[in-house]
Amino acid sequence: MPQAASMSAPHATGLYRTLDVTKNYGPVSVLRGISVSLEPGRVHTMMGENGAGKSTLFKVMAGIVRPTAGALYLDDEALSFASPHDAHAHGIYLVPQEPALMPSLTVAETMFVGQLPTTGRVIPRIDWAGMRARARAALATLGLDIPVDAEARLLSIAQQQQVECAKALLRGCRVILFDEPTSPLTTHEVERLFGTMRRLRDEGYTLAFISHRMDEVLDISDDISVMRDGVLVDSVARADFDRTRLLSQMVGREMRTIPRRTGTTATSRPMLTVSGLAHSPRFADVGFTLHAGEILGVAGLVGAGRTEIAETIFGLRARDAGTVVLDGQDISASPTYEIIRAGLVYAPEDRARHGTVLPMTIAENLTSGLIERVKHRFGLMDHDDEDRIGAETVRRYRVRCAGTDQPLRQLSGGNQQKVVFGKWMGLSPKVAILDEPTRGVDVGAKDEIYEIIQGLAAEGMAILVISSEMEELVRLCDRILSVYEGRIVAELSGDDITPDRVGQSYLSHAGLSHAGAAA
Structure with missing residues (x-):
């Protein structure tokens, strides 16, 4: 059996490349003649909008998906994988976007x-x-x-992702593919991962990386390739790339800057009032009021208790103390299904475990919370009505898919997130809690989701946004609550909402500065 990889042990790494790789799902071409080379001793980053085919390409290279056409080569050896175990035997491992422990x-x-x-x-x-x-x-x-x-x-989702990284080394793999490993990590955790990647690179490992975060890509990459609509549109060394070129190649159009939310649609009407909420040992004495039309952000390090607070409000965790009032109705002791009926929904961070049923179709996922609203005939659901509702939501949220009967697992991570989002918004809630709403979503789709969130607030919905991306909170929120070790330690509003001040509001409690954490 392979021993745990030693950082000082020599490793025979090689050139791993694809030649004219194509992957079709029925009439839909997800990959169209992709030829890309991953060189030993370098980090090669793949970028592109959701649905561009990045994750599918990595799955082909890792033996999870079999290509429709094309070939794989490690040095001069042609490879054909029947399973991921075959890829592992050749020293190739995929660190997945969604941990599967x-x-x-x-x-x-x-x-x-x-x-x-x-x-x-x-x-x-x-x-x-x-x-x-x-x-x-x-x-x-x-x-x-x-x-x-x-x-x-x-384990937290960040720890699960880190364990997946360790599994690659445990198997002695020489080619390691990272499918958005940083999406659930804090800035400090990302830098620690990047430090490991740099050491592996310097020892000759062959590394490939998918990310939607511009700063990460320009920081860690030696080579950058851009995919759009299943086609490789650009591939150059990092020294020849810049942010403007990167964005224009990804989306095929000029990107506009998303401005800071300066206007507000918030009213004085309280929609969600939380008082003295506690769930030992994760958090204690949490209290705030969220108003109709307001976007309230929650910032903090991974493990600070942000998700646990949301899950307790939503009835997924038992509270030890405190009250939760939704539009004048005390829902503190209500089960989750009654909380949903009362008008509160929660789009979770970990969509694969809690937000979707991946083998089900897009339409089935989108209407899973709307069973009572779908027409029935002779006691059975009307699938035509189900498809109609699904198609309307797909259009509204611009989900890239072959059709509403496509299994959700075949979509990119970002498009899966849009389906989760659309499912809950279909209930027309009064209050929505969005936990990392753009996790795994590319820069083009983020713009669309930001517009959707702001549009919902303009219609009067009260929205609580939990995010690890300070830029996202700065762009979206009317107010921001900072959480550290299970307690609200700061509240920011107006001109105080800047990346530096948001970061400092909770990092100062951890003995870190924003600049130090980002270094």
Whole structure:
């Protein structure tokens, strides 16, 4: 069995390339003749709007999806994968956008799924001690202090992503593909990951990376390729690329700057009032009022308790104390289905686990919260009406798909997020809690989602936005609450809403400056 990768151990890496790779799903061409080369000792970043085909290309290269046509080569060896295990055997590993750890297993166990180490010649048995030791070594290589005996379900999404990175090294892989690994991470966690990537690059590993964040791309990349509509439209060295060129190639049009939200549609009518809310040990004494037409942001480090606050308000976690009042109605003790009926919805951060059913069609996902509104015949749902509702939502939110009968799992991450968004907005709620609403969404689609959110606020909806992107909060919000270790430590409004002041409002409590965290 492969040992945990040592940062000082020599690794034979090679040139990994695709030649005219095409992937079709029925009549839809997701990839059209992609030829790209990943060189050892370099970080190659793939960019493009949602639906451009980036993640599909990585899945083909990692043996998860079989191409319709084209070829893969590692050095001069032609490869054909029947499964991801075949790719692992050739030293190729995909760190996925959505972590897929088994929640009931320990961290060590989930890292060794499919390759449990054994000991004993006569009667082989699982080497539990050796497995834990090797898991610790792989995590330590990335500078991670994650207990290997903890259940995977207890990890934050950031920690789950980090464990996936460690699994690549554990398998001794020489080519590592990162599909938006930074999307759930804080600035400090991103820099730690980038430090690891730079060390691996300097030791000759072949690395590829997908990101929608401009600063990350221009920081970490040696080579940058841009995809649009399943076609590779540009591929150059980082030194020859700049932000303007990057954006214009991605979207095929000139991007406009999204201005800071200066006007407001907020009214004096309280729509959501939270008082003294607590859920030990994650947060305590949380209180705020959200008004009709207002966009209220929640900032803070990953693990600060932001998502737990939202889940408690929505009834997914039991409160220890406090009250939640929705438009004059006390919903503190109400089950989630009654909270939804009362007019509060929650679009979660982790769409794959909580926001969607990936094998279901787009239409089925979009109408899953609207069962009572879909027409019925003889006790059965009218699928024509279901498709009609789905098609209207697809048009409104500009979901790129082959049709509403396409399985959701075939869409890019950003388009999946749009479906989650459309599903909840179809209920016409009074209050919407949006947890990382543009996670995994490209720069072009973000513009569209920002316009949607501001449009909903203009119609009178009260919106709570949780985001790890300070620029997003600055652009969208009327007010911002900063959370640190489960408590609201600052409230910003008006001219105080700048990236520096938002970052400083919670980083100062962690003994960090905004500049230091971003360095």
